Amino acid sequence: xxxxxxxxxxxxxxxxxxxxxxxxxxxxxxxxxxxxxxxxxxxxxxxxxxxxxxxxxxxxxxxxxxxxxxxxxxxxxxxxxxxxxxxxxxxxxxxxxxxxxxxxxxxxxxxxxxxxxxxxxxxxxxxxxxxxxxxxxxxxxxxxxxxxxxxxxx
Amino acid sequence: xxxxxxxxxxxxxxxxxxxxxxxxxxxxxxxxxxxxxxxxxxxxxxxxxxxxxxxxxxxxxxxxxxxxxxxxxxxxxxxxxxxxxxxxxxxxxxxxxxxxxxxxxxxxxxxxxxxxxxxxxxxxxxxxxxxxxxxxxxxxxxxxxxxxxxxxxx
Amino acid sequence: xxxxxxxxxxxxxxxxxxxxxxxxxxxxxxxxxxxxxxxxxxxxxxxxxxxxxxxxxxxxxxxxxxxxxxxxxxxxxxxxxxxxxxxxxxxxxxxxxxxxxxxxxxxxxxxxxxxxxxxxxxxxxxxxxxxxxxxxxxxxxxxxxxxxxxxxxx
Numbered sequence: 001x002x003x004x005x006x007x008x009x010x011x012x013x014x015x016x017x018x019x020x021x022x023x024x025x026x027x028x029x030x031x032x033x034x035x036x037x038x039x040x041x042x043x044x045x046x047x048x049x050x051x052x053x054x055x056x057x058x059x060x061x062x063x064x065x066x067x068x069x070x071x072x073x074x075x076x077x078x079x080x081x082x083x084x085x086x087x088x089x090x091x092x093x094x095x096x097x098x099x100x101x102x103x104x105x106x107x108x109x110x111x112x113x114x115x116x117x118x119x120x121x122x123x124x125x126x127x128x129x130x131x132x133x134x135x136x137x138x139x140x141x142x143x144x145x146x147x148x149x150x151x152x153x154x
Numbered sequence: 155x156x157x158x159x160x161x162x163x164x165x166x167x168x169x170x171x172x173x174x175x176x177x178x179x180x181x182x183x184x185x186x187x188x189x190x191x192x193x194x195x196x197x198x199x200x201x202x203x204x205x206x207x208x209x210x211x212x213x214x215x216x217x218x219x220x221x222x223x224x225x226x227x228x229x230x231x232x233x234x235x236x237x238x239x240x241x242x243x244x245x246x247x248x249x250x251x252x253x254x255x256x257x258x259x260x261x262x263x264x265x266x267x268x269x270x271x272x273x274x275x276x277x278x279x280x281x282x283x284x285x286x287x288x289x290x291x292x293x294x295x296x297x298x299x300x301x302x303x304x305x306x307x308x
Numbered sequence: 309x310x311x312x313x314x315x316x317x318x319x320x321x322x323x324x325x326x327x328x329x330x331x332x333x334x335x336x337x338x339x340x341x342x343x344x345x346x347x348x349x350x351x352x353x354x355x356x357x358x359x360x361x362x363x364x365x366x367x368x369x370x371x372x373x374x375x376x377x378x379x380x381x382x383x384x385x386x387x388x389x390x391x392x393x394x395x396x397x398x399x400x401x402x403x404x405x406x407x408x409x410x411x412x413x414x415x416x417x418x419x420x421x422x423x424x425x426x427x428x429x430x431x432x433x434x435x436x437x438x439x440x441x442x443x444x445x446x447x448x449x450x451x452x453x454x455x456x457x458x459x460x461x462x
Binding site: 021022023024025026027028030035036037038094096135136137138139140141145147 | 397399459
């Protein structure tokens, strides 16, 4: 089954690929590695999920924001690679949670992204190495930011 | 001398490889590079060193937490690679210090990790490129988190 | 035109390559990738630009700090590679802004670095993938820290 068919089976709707928010490229490919720029939780209506987890957002809302960030990453990969079938596996992910100083469940938040990738690409290829980190603030007050490196095929 | 013998000579005790704290793999290998997920200061008793440097922990305690994080990274590398002799060199490290807004000595904290790696793998192979960063909070309130990329042999 | 000639044409003055602030190497090369350690805004007078953006520094001063960080990165690359002509392209950049909890324009700050690299290496090779992140504090209270990966030639 193609990944695009898998998205349909899972009833997943990708947002538009996020517009650039500065001087950078959405992805850069070197050899069989694609480095994807930091993405935020862009929704299909073109707005981002904003707020700090532990204050305006709770754990579940943070999880949903991480999941939405994953959908935005998929939208960029699809646009830049032509098809998500070119994604061989997720190699590395780094996820930041915009949160209060006393919020401690960053891995549970970033799981919203990681479980999406596992569901889309499978346990073997969709689960990579990962770091989950808190930070005091993110661009535009987005709730989550994630950058990834993926192995691709020609 | 094998790295495992070197550990004995240095009287280093590795903690158990940290259990997964979310949906990710401990390491992912692509070509001759192994990307290791973010690790915290897991002790041999199975507990993590927690607290913010500048508040509950001072510089030396932060240094010890970074060193313990290095031991946890070695435990994962040993388990995942079969032997630490497969580590050819440390390529890249990114270390976060959970700290107050006025704590400024992040490099001195992360040196606890870097000096361990230098002692284990030697000046040439044990010292890589590095960034040391402060952050307002880390998962479970661990004091330090470090992710690394290492070059490996077959 | 060589990159060094381009620097002259642009009237860019590189600071001295930053001295090491801990146990790490300025860059590590593996294959055709050079991983450059986190750099701060070192000025030609040997001092760093310090302060939190949103408090002691405003957006434009943060932008200038990011630009100065780019000049420090160029100084290191020039010293370590022998010539900046060996930089084939910027692959990946990760930039942190030392800022207050309510400062939201991290991409606009890091653009100070990114626009410098674009002007020096050109639109195609000087613009890579990127993440821009806020944090509560950086080493020595520097305003910006940036780590990069670049593709190099022999």
